[in-house]
Amino acid sequence: MRPFGQDFQFARALGLQMVERGDGRCVMAIDIDRDQHFSPQGAAHGGVAYSLADTAMGGALISLLPKDFWCATLEIKFNYHVRVTEGRLTCEAEVLHRGKRIANIDARLFQDDRLVASANGNFAIFPAPAAE
Template structure:
């Protein structure tokens, strides 16, 4: 299986951690820190949860793609249910449908066993660009 997750500079900079990946599923996590991830309202910035979901959903799809294919986010519907505090935030993503060019993926984000956010997204599937 091709590398994914912490192999990308953005994921490392944010602190995303790969938990497991395969068979159209992916789980990733991040340890939310007040001084690093919070917004002025005293909760984690929504972009942190969104980035975790987007990356996890891409990981789920990449686990199914043949060599030479890659994916990119087309759109994500993201629902914030409750504010995220300090502690571990985990995202579980599952590919619901994969066509030849588009896949639909579901994601759920949990903190301390509580559902805090949910997402559903469509991702494009295409041939990897040639190396420059």
């Protein structure tokens, strides 16, 4: 697992881990911890799974873009299938279509080889702002 650099504090704070990235695909994981990630209802907060998917989807797209281009989430349709408990949560994201300005990306989240959530999103593609 490769940790995120200092430039992505949000991912580091949640404990997101990059497993692999390239060729329009990205696999990321997080070790769900009861004390850090659970909601009062006794399962992982839905925002943890959503953040994992959003970040993996962006990673899949970035792997196809030139270094001077960025991407940003436009919208994501997220489906929660079953509750997420303690243990490893893995997300597999893949770019389905990349246009000049918008890409569509699919993601599947698994815990113990069981599908727990799925997502599909559209991401904007744009030139990185000039350095100041």
